[in-house]
Amino acid sequence: MAVPRSGGHISAAPPTLADVAELAGVSRQTVSNAVNNPDLLRADTLARVQDAIDKLGYQPNRAARSLRTRASHLIGLRMPALQEGTANAMMDRFVHTFVEAAAETGYHVLLFYGDPADPLDGYDELLRSTAVDAFVVTDTHLGGQQTTWLQSRRARFVSFGRPWTQPDAKHPWVDVDLAYGAEIATEHLIERGHSKIAWIGWHKDSLLGEERRSGWIHAMHTHGLSTTGLASRTEDSISSGKAAADAILDETEPTALVCASDTLAMGVLHSLFERRLRLGEDIAVVGFDDSQVAQTVPPGITSVRPPLEEAARELVKALEELLATPSYAAPGVMLKPVLTVRGSS
Amino acid sequence: MAVPRSGGHISAAPPTLADVAELAGVSRQTVSNAVNNPDLLRADTLARVQDAIDKLGYQPNRAARSLRTRASHLIGLRMPALQEGTANAMMDRFVHTFVEAAAETGYHVLLFYGDPADPLDGYDELLRSTAVDAFVVTDTHLGGQQTTWLQSRRARFVSFGRPWTQPDAKHPWVDVDLAYGAEIATEHLIERGHSKIAWIGWHKDSLLGEERRSGWIHAMHTHGLSTTGLASRTEDSISSGKAAADAILDETEPTALVCASDTLAMGVLHSLFERRLRLGEDIAVVGFDDSQVAQTVPPGITSVRPPLEEAARELVKALEELLATPSYAAPGVMLKPVLTVRGSS
DNA sequence: ACCATGGCTTGGAACGATCCAGAGTTCCAC
DNA sequence: GTGGAACTCTGGATCGTTCCAAGCCATGGT
Numbered sequence: 152m153a154v155p156r157s158g159g160h161i162s163a164a165p166p167t168l169a170d171v172a173e174l175a176g177v178s179r180q181t182v183s184n185a186v187n188n189p190d191l192l193r194a195d196t197l198a199r200v201q202d203a204i205d206k207l208g209y210q211p212n213r214a215a216r217s218l219r220t221r222a223s224h225l226i227g228l229r230m231p232a233l234q235e236g237t238a239n240a241m242m243d244r245f246v247h248t249f250v251e252a253a254a255e256t257g258y259h260v261l262l263f264y265g266d267p268a269d270p271l272d273g274y275d276e277l278l279r280s281t282a283v284d285a286f287v288v289t290d291t292h293l294g295g296q297q298t299t300w301l302q303s304r305r306a307r308f309v310s311f312g313r314p315w316t317q318p319d320a321k322h323p324w325v326d327v328d329l330a331y332g333a334e335i336a337t338e339h340l341i342e343r344g345h346s347k348i349a350w351i352g353w354h355k356d357s358l359l360g361e362e363r364r365s366g367w368i369h370a371m372h373t374h375g376l377s378t379t380g381l382a383s384r385t386e387d388s389i390s391s392g393k394a395a396a397d398a399i400l401d402e403t404e405p406t407a408l409v410c411a412s413d414t415l416a417m418g419v420l421h422s423l424f425e426r427r428l429r430l431g432e433d434i435a436v437v438g439f440d441d442s443q444v445a446q447t448v449p450p451g452i453t454s455v456r457p458p459l460e461e462a463a464r465e466l467v468k469a470l471e472e473l474l475a476t477p478s479y480a481a482p483g484v485m486l487k488p489v490l491t492v493r494g495s496s
Numbered sequence: 497m498a499v500p501r502s503g504g505h506i507s508a509a510p511p512t513l514a515d516v517a518e519l520a521g522v523s524r525q526t527v528s529n530a531v532n533n534p535d536l537l538r539a540d541t542l543a544r545v546q547d548a549i550d551k552l553g554y555q556p557n558r559a560a561r562s563l564r565t566r567a568s569h570l571i572g573l574r575m576p577a578l579q580e581g582t583a584n585a586m587m588d589r590f591v592h593t594f595v596e597a598a599a600e601t602g603y604h605v606l607l608f609y610g611d612p613a614d615p616l617d618g619y620d621e622l623l624r625s626t627a628v629d630a631f632v633v634t635d636t637h638l639g640g641q642q643t644t645w646l647q648s649r650r651a652r653f654v655s656f657g658r659p660w661t662q663p664d665a666k667h668p669w670v671d672v673d674l675a676y677g678a679e680i681a682t683e684h685l686i687e688r689g690h691s692k693i694a695w696i697g698w699h700k701d702s703l704l705g706e707e708r709r710s711g712w713i714h715a716m717h718t719h720g721l722s723t724t725g726l727a728s729r730t731e732d733s734i735s736s737g738k739a740a741a742d743a744i745l746d747e748t749e750p751t752a753l754v755c756a757s758d759t760l761a762m763g764v765l766h767s768l769f770e771r772r773l774r775l776g777e778d779i780a781v782v783g784f785d786d787s788q789v790a791q792t793v794p795p796g797i798t799s800v801r802p803p804l805e806e807a808a809r810e811l812v813k814a815l816e817e818l819l820a821t822p823s824y825a826a827p828g829v830m831l832k833p834v835l836t837v838r839g840s841s
Numbered sequence: 842a843c844c845a846t847g848g849c850t851t852g853g854a855a856c857g858a859t860c861c862a863g864a865g866t867t868c869c870a871c
Numbered sequence: 872g873t874g875g876a877a878c879t880c881t882g883g884a885t886c887g888t889t890c891c892a893a894g895c896c897a898t899g900g901t
Contacts, residue, residue: 211887540882556858
């Protein structure tokens with residue numbers, strides 16, 4: 152003998168629509184309406200159904216609902232590649248707010264893994280199995296491969312990061328204006344009385360790097376300061392940050408440094424440590440990303456803080472509209488970072 | 497007229513089992529078997545079906561499959577609370593490997609959000625809607641609320657963190673032996689010639705804190721060293737770490753400090769910075785967690801590194817068995833951390 | 842009294858997969 | 872040549888929900 156469906160005190164199998172309907176003395180469809188279109192029911196019927204729902208602890212089965220409505224209420228997010236030693240804890244803050252904001256509109260986040268060597272790995276399977284309603288793409292600066300491909304597959308998605316390579320892309324995106332970030336960082340140092348302000352940035356082929364660099368140049372020139380001999384380009388790692396700092400400190404003796412990332416700023420700190428120079432007193436340093444490290448290292452590193460929470464919320468908003476109206480084409484949203492001033496400047 | 501189902505070049509609607517069956521000239525069930533039990537088919541039939549599957553790019557619809565098999569192949573993970581300024585980037589590394597390991601066994605991770613004030617928030621909804629097959633619980637040290645509740649709801653789960661309050665709990669768990677961690681940290685300092693080694697830890701009501709502390713005490717006593725006046729207890733924050741360091745440096749003048757967390761270690765660094773003492777030369781410091789910060793601060797903080805990757809893989813393994821055999825009761829797994837030695841000691 | 846109106850409720854069908862029981866084939870032993 | 876086991880394959884039912892078209896019942900205008 153099978154165990155009776157809804158009889159148990161500790162529900163072995165969760166209650167279904169039919170169970171609720173029976174208890175409330177109405178049909179399945181009426182219960183469904185009570186859940187999805189309450190205003191279709193007469194007040195007293197609705198109350199009766201609600202009682203039954205509460206009594207049984209009913210909750211619609213997601214799989215069944217997804218099957219029928221062709222919507223999973225899941226947003227796919229590919230796990231960003233993890234680099235040991237690099238301050239990408241930034242993503243943590245972003246993901247956190249994103250999950251929170253998504254929850255508020257009834258969406259959950261499906262984290263998936265893809266081979267770091269293949270930027271498209273993982274997307275196809277989820278798309279074909281209709282496991283997610285949409286994606287959030289976060290690595291647009293690596294070239295538009297993912298977005299181009301998703302577009303060709305008619306997948307729904309939003310991106311955190313502007314469509315660098317296709318300025319006419321139609322998908323919603325949110326990004327942070329980090330040229331502006333470099334500008335306010337540099338101006339902050341100028342206000343503090345510095346005039347020999349060096350730049351430690353990334354290689355020329357990095358779109359993000361060139362953008363940030365342009366902010367520094369703009370601020371310097373606006374204030375009539377020269378930039379010659381003050382810029383250096385290198386990898387985004389601590390050791391190369393240190394090497395770059397060593398070189399520039401020996402050659403040009405700047406009084407302040409703006410770094411394209413907190414990782415590079417940490418490299419600078421290593422150089423200072425070795426030279427027994429004191430951060431914030433002997434020399435000023437400003438970083439990017441406002442990572443854990445910048446926040447905690449004594450005496451604190453002044454850093455350009457991207458509004459990740461706001462970005463996450465904007466993306467969820469765009470997603471919501473995109474899923475409501477498939478033809479939705481939002482203008483991109485560009486957010487301004489703020490400078491968090493700490494002891495290093 | 498409706499668009500023909502599988503006719504399009506750019507598939508509007510994904511192909512279904514029936515489409516594949518038709519193309520291959522077999523029944524739906526045979527296609528299903530080709531996917532799930534290939535050895536039931538004759539070799540030539542299997543090849544024909546496979547061809548059709550490849551040609552159409554067929555992928556089973558997850559919702560339909562979930563509905564029928566009552567398994568979503570999703571693992572629920574509640575977003576851990578985010579504390580600004582605290583070095584919990586540790587979780588990032590854990591989540592990353594977990595997602596990766598889960599993917600290898602065909603599972604994806606469903607990230608969800610729960611009100612930080614209510615440790616149970618979020619679980620119930622997912623459970624009742626049968627959205628996930630199991631949970632990973634990560635905050636067992638906050639008291640066994642979540643695990644007790646999940647157990648009473650007959651939910652499947654594994655925990656990262658031993659069942660502190662119920663030593664007889666039956667669910668699989670994985671944890672890191674951080675008493676041992678404190679021990680090797682202390683012994684490392686003793687080897688380096690230190691004998692006045694202070695402890696900066698958490699309040700007495702923290703189970704994790706007491707455990708780590710016991711490792712320090714054990715190592716000290718084993719080597720005939722006194723611990724009196726060398727221990728301090730405080731909050732897990734940078735400012736209280738600094739205050740504790742200030743007090744203990746003034747009173748007892750230790751030559752080395754073991755901190756219960758990297759956050760506290762950062763507090764110590766602030767104290768040293770103010771006193772113009774040089775980390776690793778004037779005084780040695782060891783932290784816990786091997787966070788980003790410990791890795792990057794010059795000259796690097798020696799830190800007890802929990803094997804998060806291994807833990808994640810063990811948890812996935814346990815999950816797999818748990819989902820295969822519902823009555824599965826694994827013994828807990830206790831992993832040993834390693835000490836990452838850097839310039840601070 | 843009648844029919845149209847509109848609000849509320851209903852049973853049957855469908856979403857796309859798997860489970861189940863049975864039908865058809867093949868093959869070997871007697 | 873036949874019976875039976877083993878192997879393949881098939882059609883119908885089912886998972887729990889929502890869509891659809893139709894049914895019921897008051898109400899109100901003619």
